[in-house]
Each structure stands twice: as structure tokens, then as C-alpha cells.
Amino acid sequence: MKTIRISVLLALLLAFNSAAHAARLYVSNEKDNSLSIIDMNSLEVIDTIEVGQRPRGITFSKDYTKLYICASDSDTVQVLDVASNQIIANLPSGEDPEQFALHPNDRHLYVANEDDAVVTVVDTETRTVLAQIDVGVEPEGMAVSPDGRWAINTSETTNMLHWIDTSTYELVDNTLVDQRPRHVEFSDDGKTLWASSEIGGTVAVVDVESRKVIKKLNFKIAGVTADRIQPVGIKLTSDQKTAFVALGPANHVAVVDTASYEIRKYLLVGRRVWHMELTDDDKFLFTSNGVSGDVSVVDVDKLKVIKSIKVGRYPWGLAIKP
Amino acid sequence: MQAATQFSPLKFITRLVGGFLCLMATAAPALQIDVLYLKQIIDKPPVLSNILPDAEDSGQQGAQLAINDNNSAGRFLKQRYSLEIYESKSPQELTERARQWIASGQALIVAELPAATLSKLAQQPFISGHSILFNVAAMDDSLRTTQCRSGLLHTAPSRAMLSDALMQFLVFKRWKEWFLIKGGRDEDILFASALKRSGKKFGAKLVAEKTWSFDTDLRRSAAREIPAFTQGEDYDVIVVADESGDFGEYLPYNSYLPRPVTGTQGLKPLAWHRVVEQWGAAQLQSRFEKLAGRWMNSLDYSAWLALRAIGEAVTRTAANDHKTLYAYLLGAEFELAGFKGRKLNFRDWNGQMRQPIPLAHPRALVANAPLEGFLHPHSELDTLGFDRPEVSCTFAPSL
Numbered sequence: 011m012k013t014i015r016i017s018v019l020l021a022l023l024l025a026f027n028s029a030a031h032a033a034r035l036y037v038s039n040e041k042d043n044s045l046s047i048i049d050m051n052s053l054e055v056i057d058t059i060e061v062g063q064r065p066r067g068i069t070f071s072k073d074y075t076k077l078y079i080c081a082s083d084s085d086t087v088q089v090l091d092v093a094s095n096q097i098i099a100n101l102p103s104g105e106d107p108e109q110f111a112l113h114p115n116d117r118h119l120y121v122a123n124e125d126d127a128v129v130t131v132v133d134t135e136t137r138t139v140l141a142q143i144d145v146g147v148e149p150e151g152m153a154v155s156p157d158g159r160w161a162i163n164t165s166e167t168t169n170m171l172h173w174i175d176t177s178t179y180e181l182v183d184n185t186l187v188d189q190r191p192r193h194v195e196f197s198d199d200g201k202t203l204w205a206s207s208e209i210g211g212t213v214a215v216v217d218v219e220s221r222k223v224i225k226k227l228n229f230k231i232a233g234v235t236a237d238r239i240q241p242v243g244i245k246l247t248s249d250q251k252t253a254f255v256a257l258g259p260a261n262h263v264a265v266v267d268t269a270s271y272e273i274r275k276y277l278l279v280g281r282r283v284w285h286m287e288l289t290d291d292d293k294f295l296f297t298s299n300g301v302s303g304d305v306s307v308v309d310v311d312k313l314k315v316i317k318s319i320k321v322g323r324y325p326w327g328l329a330i331k332p
Numbered sequence: 333m334q335a336a337t338q339f340s341p342l343k344f345i346t347r348l349v350g351g352f353l354c355l356m357a358t359a360a361p362a363l364q365i366d367v368l369y370l371k372q373i374i375d376k377p378p379v380l381s382n383i384l385p386d387a388e389d390s391g392q393q394g395a396q397l398a399i400n401d402n403n404s405a406g407r408f409l410k411q412r413y414s415l416e417i418y419e420s421k422s423p424q425e426l427t428e429r430a431r432q433w434i435a436s437g438q439a440l441i442v443a444e445l446p447a448a449t450l451s452k453l454a455q456q457p458f459i460s461g462h463s464i465l466f467n468v469a470a471m472d473d474s475l476r477t478t479q480c481r482s483g484l485l486h487t488a489p490s491r492a493m494l495s496d497a498l499m500q501f502l503v504f505k506r507w508k509e510w511f512l513i514k515g516g517r518d519e520d521i522l523f524a525s526a527l528k529r530s531g532k533k534f535g536a537k538l539v540a541e542k543t544w545s546f547d548t549d550l551r552r553s554a555a556r557e558i559p560a561f562t563q564g565e566d567y568d569v570i571v572v573a574d575e576s577g578d579f580g581e582y583l584p585y586n587s588y589l590p591r592p593v594t595g596t597q598g599l600k601p602l603a604w605h606r607v608v609e610q611w612g613a614a615q616l617q618s619r620f621e622k623l624a625g626r627w628m629n630s631l632d633y634s635a636w637l638a639l640r641a642i643g644e645a646v647t648r649t650a651a652n653d654h655k656t657l658y659a660y661l662l663g664a665e666f667e668l669a670g671f672k673g674r675k676l677n678f679r680d681w682n683g684q685m686r687q688p689i690p691l692a693h694p695r696a697l698v699a700n701a702p703l704e705g706f707l708h709p710h711s712e713l714d715t716l717g718f719d720r721p722e723v724s725c726t727f728a729p730s731l
Contacts, residue, residue: 146404169405184409186647189669235712
């Protein structure tokens with residue numbers, strides 16, 4: 011009897027232990043200077059931690075031991091030790107870092123400095139600036155190609171995608187897109203690049219080889235005026251069959267078939283939806299809704315919004331630790 | 333010729349910036365885009381509330397910022413933008429400078445001119461068909477209804493756009509009974525009539541109207557004079573038309589009834605204000621403050637819009653001739669991100685730039701027109717100002 015009890019206890023302990031190690035979603039709250047941490051099993055906020063001022067873009071190191079945080083108004087990229095939830099370093103990021111992308115080498119961060127019209131390349135190990143590259147006015151979106159060759163930056167007022175060669179840190183080409191490009195995302199195979207234009211209301215699909223726009227997506231939602239449709243965040247599933255586009259104040263996420271470029275569905279989420287994150291198995295999509303201050307959870311197979319989770323003020327960036 | 337001969341620190345900086353960009357430009361042939369900024373210096377009438385004057389370089393700094401923004405894009409496209417500023421008190425001198433500019437093969441002119449000077453300039457045979465004039469200052473409705481001209485574009489909102497924005501807000505708040513207090517100057521009468529038109533358009537009822545004609549020094553006597561002046565009919569809200577800021581600043585808190593003050597003082601409809609920070613506007617504000625060392629105002633914003641519209645047209649067409657640019661500016665493709673949450677473009681019936689109108693008090697944004705619920709079959713932005721059927725002049729979207 012005793013042994014049975016002990017084994018039940020052990021099983022419970024194990025269960026508790028595995029819950030403690032369950033996947034977590036980190037959400038930056040731009041107007042609360044904090045991160046909300048959501049348990050992916052219970053879909054509830056289990057912790058809120060204080061970080062630097064105006065946190066926006068967030069991303070994990072490859073081994074998920076560190077979380078990089080753009081603390082825009084602190085003019086730094088903070089490094090959070092994930093195990094202890096402590097900020098262990100402030101990287102020299104240049105002024106007003108907004109978004110960034112980690113190079114596949116797990117070491118170089120490409121940071122868009124919104125107020126300064128430059129992209130800063132930071133070595134996260136030596137904590138030094140490797141290069142600053144002049145780009146257009148109001149750099150915002152950042153992405154590095156899966157093969158590590160290209161870093162792409164969008165400039166919101168110059169309306170371009172800037173192609174930075176990561177081996178020389180030189181800007182080698184520019185692609186004009188519609189008004190106010192916000193976000194860029196590579197497909198996993200690195201062949202296409204998706205770029206949203208917030209005021210233009212479009213998403214450009216760019217062929218990486220030729221650096222030309224091969225398709226421009228438009229959106230139309232019944233009952234929403236055209237100029238409220240302002241695409242920002244983009245996420246592609248790992249099978250590259252589906253793209254999700256967050257439509258800002260239209261409060262919807264568009265589901266795009268990447269083969270036909272047809273819009274399969276518009277999902278109603280929270281207010282002013284900006285960024286998104288997918289689980290590794292592509293089963294769930296999470297969206298940050300700035301005005302309603304919550305995160306919507308989408309069941310990707312069913313294409314249904316199954317829950318909304320209240321977080322801090324103006325949730326902005328999302329990152330999942332499996 | 334005042335400005336041409338005097339040393340102007342702003343111009344000096346302008347040249348410095350221009351020179352710097354010149355050094356940065358590569359040897360390959362670049363597309364050159366030159367813009368003339370004409371400013372008529374106006375002697376400001378004496379006003380009672382003379383404590384907070386407008387910056388003298390209003391408008392010019394906005395134009396300069398847009399030139400810098402355009403040159404940032406131009407670096408990647410081999411396009412170079414320059415700005416020449418010419419100021420004078422004399423309409424004849426300004427017209428003559430414009431004539432020389434066109435004669436030298438140029439076409440792009442930004443006009444910070446009163447309506448009378450602008451209207452005459454636009455009718456000159458050397459301008460008509462040979463130039464694109466951007467009106468950044470004159471708010472007169474007549475320039476958008478009866479005196480509009482092909483080649484004349486307005487980035488400054490009209491008085492009707494401002495009054496429509498305000499009346500939408502009053503109706504939205506159910507402050508439908510309004511008391512109009514207007515000054516005696518020409519522009520006050522124009523704004524008062526715009527307000528009355530907007531009141532009728534949106535169903536707000538004018539319950540009383542008075543003209544301020546006193547000449548006591550309100551700085552010392554507002555608490556005695558204003559209550560007596562505002563006594564009488566009951567009303568929901570005071571709407572004031574005092575564009576030069578002569579007496580209107582003394583209306584808030586001094587009215588006989590405890591009522592909000594709106595219009596040219598109190599809660600104001602504006603092209604731009606420091607408190608606009610949404611939709612990335614915080615970045616434009618901080619770029620401007622870095623350049624000018626002060627806050628961006630409506631005139632700066634309208635000038636910025638004009639130069640950015642030029643930049644956008646040049647970028648997309650890779651051309652610098654005025655006919656191509658003008659056709660693009662008025663075509664369906666043109667759109668400009670103006671930090672107001674919607675894409676901006678020009679009305680092809682009178683050359684007015686469509687734009688949201690912020691309603692702000694000195695320290696905060698209160699609302700942003702068009703307000704929700706004011707619908708329009710084509711664009712909600714066309715609930716502000718003169719719509720196509722209301723305009724009778726001839727305006728062509730090509731030159």
C-alpha cells in the first residue's frame with residue numbers, strides 16, 4: 011500500500027515537473043515595460059516580469075536559454091536569462107531598437123534603429139557593435155534568410171526592402187514596395203520573402219533569387235472599410251502551405267494559401283492585431299492585440315479562434331519556448 | 333527682396349545640408365528634383381493674447397525635413413532633391429521669382445501664400461500648364477470650390493475640412509446646440525461661414541451668434557467681460573472663430589455657463605499637433621524636433637506633405653518632369669503615408685489632399701475625424717470638406 015502511494019506521489023511529482031517545463035509563450039507589453047509569460051498547457055499567464063522601457067521585438071537564442079528584448083526607449087537590447095528570469099546584459103544596440111533578427115549563426119543580431127535610419131549588427135558574445143549600415147527613413151522590419159546570406163530591413167517612410175549582404179555588411183539592393191512596409195518574413199526554404207505594407211494595405215511576395223516582387227496580395231473584409239486593413243505581422247507554417255497576415259485595426263488575421271495566393275479565411279481576433287507566433291508543430295497560432303491588451307489563440311487545423319488571454323498593456327512581440 | 337539679401341541661418345543650414353548630400357551622391361548621373369518654396373511675409377495684426385507667437389520658420393522646416401527624407405530614399409535610387417526658399421512681402425516680387433523659376437526650366441513650387449496672391453499666381457500664363465503649385469498655407473474654401481485650377485494642389489486642409497471635423501465631433505458628443513463667437517477679421521468671417529455650413533451638414537443647431545468687437549485688454553479683464561458677453565441663450569458648446577488668436581484664448585473658463593470652448597481655441601481641429609503620436613507619428617515628431625529644435629505645427633506638416641508627395645511621385649515614376657508627376661499624383665496609384673492612420677491622396681475634382689483631421693487641446697488628442705459612423709460611399713475621408721458634387725470649377729487630373 012505504501013509503495014503504491016509513493017508511486018502515485020512520484021507520478022504526480024513527475025506530472026508537476028513536466029508542467030513546469032511545459033512550453034511557454036513570452037509576450038512583450040509595450041506600454042507596461044513588462045513581459046507576460048503564458049503556460050501553453052493551461053493557456054494562462056503564470057508570470058509577469060519587469061524589463062526595460064517600451065519592450066517590442068523579442069526573440070530566443072537557439073538553445074532557448076536567452077531571450078533578447080528590444081527595449082526601445084532604453085536604447086538597448088536586453089538579454090534575459092530564461093532560467094532565472096533575470097536581465098543579465100544590455101547590448102549596445104544603437105538608438106531606439108524596434109525589431110531585430112538573429113542570424114542562423116546564433117550570434118549576430120541585426121537590429122533596426124527606428125530613429126536613426128541605420129541597421130546595427132551586434133555580436134551577442136563579445137557584446138560589441140560589428141557594423142552600422144545606413145538604410146532608409148524609419149527602419150522597422152528585420153529578417154535574416156535561413157541560409158544566413160541576406161539580412162533584410164524595411165524602411166517605413168522610404169518604402170523599401172533593403173538587402174544587406176551579411177558577409178560584407180553592405181547594402182547591395184533595394185526593392186520598392188507599397189506605403190509603410192512593416193514586417194518581413196522568409197519562407198523556411200528561403201526562396202520567398204513576404205513583406206507587409208501597413209498603409210498600402212498589401213503584402214508583397216518577393217522572389218529572393220531575382221529580388222523582384224512576384225505577387226501583391228490585397229485583402230477585403232465585409233463590413234471593414236479598405237483603409238482600416240493595415241497588414242503588419244506575417245507568419246508562414248513550416249510546410250510553407252499557409253501564410254497568416256495580421257491586419258492591424260481591421261482586427262482580423264488573413265489565412266493565405268501560398269500556392270494559389272487565395273485568402274482562405276479571415277479570423278476575427280482582438281483589436282489592433284500586430285504580431286504572431288506559431289508553435290513548432292504549426293498547431294496553434296498566437297496573436298498580439300495591442301488595443302484590447304490580449305493574445306488570441308488560433309487552432310490552426312480548424313482555423314478557429316479558441317481563446318483570448320488577457321496580458322499587459324499594448325502587447326507587441328511574441329516568442330515561444332518549446 | 334528682403335530675404336535674398338539678408339543672412340538667414342535657416343537658408344545657411346539648408347545649403348549646408350544640400351552640400352553635404354552633394355558630396356555623398358555618387359558620380360553616376362542622378363535625377364535632380366528642385367523645388368522652390370515661396371513665402372509671402374505677412375505683417376501680423378496686433379493681438380491681445382500675444383504671449384506665444386508662432387515660429388517664424390514654420391512651414392520651411394517641414395519642407396526641409398521632407399527634402400531630407402526624400403534624399404534618404406534618393407540615395408538608393410540616384411535621385412537628388414533640393415529646396416530653395418524665397419521670401420518677400422511683395423506679391424509682385426514673389427510672382428517674378430516664380431516666373432524666373434519656370435523660365436529656367438523648373439516646375440515645382442511650394443506656396444506659403446495668402447489666397448489672393450496664390451490665386452493670381454495660379455492664373456499666370458507662365459504657370460498654367462507649366463508648373464505644379466502646392467498650396468501649404470491658404471485654407472480658403474474658394475480655392476477648392478470656385479477658383480480651383482489644374483496644376484494647383486492643396487496639402488493644407490480647407491476651412492471646410494476643419495469645420496466638418498469639429499461638427500462631426502460635436503454631433504458625436506451630442507453637443508448639438510452651439511453658440512458661435514466670431515472675430516471681425518476677414519478670415520474669422522470665412523471660418524464662421526464654414527462652421528455654419530458644417531453645422532447644417534451634420535445637424536448641429538446654431539442657437540446664438542455674436543461678434544467680438546470690444547477693445548478692452550482681456551489679459552486684465554476677461555473675468556469681468558466674458559461672462560457678460562456669453563450670457564443669454566442656453567447652449568451646449570461655444571464655437572469660436574478667431575484665427576489670429578485675438579480674444580478667443582480668454583473664452584475657456586470665463587464663459588457665463590460652464591461650457592466647453594472649441595474652434596480656433598480650446599479644442600481645435602488641426603492639420604497637425606505635437607500630441608499626435610499614433611501610427612508612427614512619434615517618429616516623425618522626433619525627427620522634426622531633432623531638425624528644427626521645436627515642435628512640428630500644421631504649416632510644417634502641410635509643407636512636409638507637399639514635398640513628400642513630390643518624392644513619392646518621383647520614386648514611383650522615376651521621372652522629374654511635371655506632366656508625368658502631376659498625372660501620377662492625381663492617378664489611382666498614388667498614395668502617401670502621412671502618419672494619420674490612413675493613406676492620403678488627392679481629390680481629382682479640386683486637387684485637395686484627403687486627410688484625417690486631429691481634434692486636440694493643447695496637451696492631448698481628443699478625437700480624430702472622420703469620426704466613426706460618418707459614412708461615405710467612396711471614402712470616409714470625403715465626409716470632410718467639399719465633395720465632388722459640391723464643386724463647380726474645372727479641374728483636370730492631367731496637364
